[in-house]
Amino acid sequence: MPEIVLKLEKICKSYLGNMVLKDINLELQKGKIRALLGQNGAGKSTMMKIVSGSETADSGKIILNGKELKKLTPMEANKEGIGIVHQEFAQCLDLTVAQNIFLGKEPLTGAKMVDRKKINEMAKELLLELKIDLDPEATLRNLTVAQQQMVEIAKGVQSNPSILILDEPTAALTLQEVQNLFEFLRHLKARGVSIIYITHRLQEIEQIVDEVTVLRDGSLIGTKNIEDTSMEEIISMMVGKSSSEQFPKREQRDFGEEVLHVENVGLDDRLTNVDISIKQGEIVGLAGLAGCGQKELAEVLYGIRKPTSGTITFAGKKLEANVRRAVENGMGYISESRKKDGLFLMHSIKNNSSIADLKQFERGGLISQRRERRSVKEVVDSIRLKYTSLDMEAQYLSGGNQQKVVIAKWLCKQSQLLIINEPTRGIDVGAKFDIYSLIHDLARQGVAILVISSDFNELLGICDRLYVIRDGRITAEMNNDEITEEMLMLTATREA
């Protein structure tokens, strides 16, 4: 009998009535590397946060080496031998590498002061073991993202955990760094450490993983030995059956003239030779794994970043990198973080909606409240926004309604092209359908739409045509009718 080190029993978790984990049962053996796979929002990170104590499950048991852990805190989890490398690192940028690795566990001198010499020696030893070429005394702020990631990994293994959780550790790493990491993981495995490895990069798992567990929509779909399964099977487990009722029915539309023409656009090493084109009334998807350049491309199109090469033609005019010019010409951008840069949370629905084009309400230099209200009301009613008063502050709206307010802003401006990054992030399932129908309505009115999403199911559900982006290059272009989600996933993950 193999030794079971970690056992999860019927773990459930919901946020604001939204079930994100449903009855998760899991067993992890000693000295095995387990991949945890699933699409964005499948619940992988939440599950690992529960295991490492930074989130608490609503119900269910966590059993470590036969002992049930109750009211787990990150500190206790660490003491029990659970180490975690978070996807979004929580680091102190102004401390050194060594100080970050041993944060909260600093070796002390006799006078209860931090033993600087010792901390640096310990860090040096650890980095050497990990084959990480870093100065323990370097300040984190001066390191590259990849180097910061390596520090985070060192921090995770520093306490000699018996279970190590890695949440997308390779997203920022180069090929060589990935190989070094893998070698170290094998070394840990040989020492009997069990590893849970979350990744989006499917091609990695065959190199390093023993078993695969797939999550989908908060449920555990299954666990397979890596020898007994295929990439195709894993992907179909991740994707599931396409449920047609998730999306409004797509209809055949005639597209108008070309609105956006992007030729040969490059941005340092983030984007290379990007060519795309969008017509009036067309919904075009940009599919790619996280960090493959889709955000950068959106920002280049909108003028937030200046491309290092190539041309962008919008509505017949060549665009320079200038956000104001892009807005004036009729481009609207809906970022993936509406609270950060899409909304004025403390301002009213009315003021949020009208801000991009106040000129149309001006009479003799003053804004006509009557015209503004009438116009905004028309727009927000047309997109079925739920509100009690136009003076209600945006912060009190639900995620889905907040997203609608951002869309209303660009409708008041009568934008011709909308770039929507992650249109339904943080929006519950019911409201998603509403946002999708809204996108269809806009397209029917002739608005060109570029949807960026890491949820391929979503892209296939709403787009007419798709581009696949990988490492800053457009690697494929296809019409929606020609493809399945499995094919899309394969194209997006395959090594070029």
Added chain:
Amino acid sequence: MGNNQTTLAQNFKKAMGGKSIYIIAIIFCVVLAFATPLFATQQNIINIMLQMTIVGIAALGQTYVIITGGIDLSVGAMITFAGCVSIDLLLRYGMWVAIVGTLALGILFGFINGFIVAKARIEPFITTMAMSMIIKSIMLVYTDGYPRYVREGVTEANPNFGDDFLQIGGGKVFGGLPVPFLILVIAAVVLGILLSKTRFGRYVYAVGGNKETARLSGINVPWTQIRVYIICGLTAALAGVVYAARIGTAQTTMGDGYELKAVASVAIGGTPLAGGRGSIDKTIVGALIYTVIANGLNLLGVSSYYQDLATGIIILVAVIINERSLRKQ
């Protein structure tokens, strides 16, 4: 019965939501009117009008800056500089050059503040504090530390020199309304409309509400910031001119402390220093409360040693009450 009462109270709260500062102002005045017979006299009301003018005008521009999430600590230095320069210009070129020239100087200082904040992206606190030192020092070099007097210009040939200028500070219109107070009212109405009814006004709130959203909505954020500091420089210069005209003289410490009095007026009015909210009418009420406190303490004969203690406590209480009523909304 009990039910009825709660709904009544709730309705009242709802109607007064965010406006509790007006109630506080009224309560202050009523209490003082009962506490001392000297308070509600015509003479004292005119005094209050005069006393709140300088800080009130300066607080108008400060309101714009604070709504964008900034602060202008050079207001005091600008008032002093404007006072001295206005009398110098008056002595040489007459009243109109004095007014226009001084206001232009305020615009220039404001532009420099705004340019550094918006383009070099230095914290407004640091930028305007440094500018305050620079302006003060230039002013000391320029004046050589000597005060100016409007009446220096009086000659036998021109015995009435400066009368027109002194009217700005000491004149009365409409049977007793002080001219400086009228200037405050006009400035408040103009700047109030600019803030609440124009595109630029909306951009001021937008920049303070969320700079990144403002930028991505196509708003010229740096230019909006520069303009609010220009407005603040302009109102500080106007306050300096009115001040000099009221006392007929200008010396190198006249504006000291006015930057914080202006900030206090804005804060008492209920405009949060974090930006994104606030209004000119609130600032005027804030300036009124600030002035009434000082005035009332004087009338009550409170020792000057205790006056700042009382003022500080009253400001804190007023702001706390105001904060709470906002949060309940």
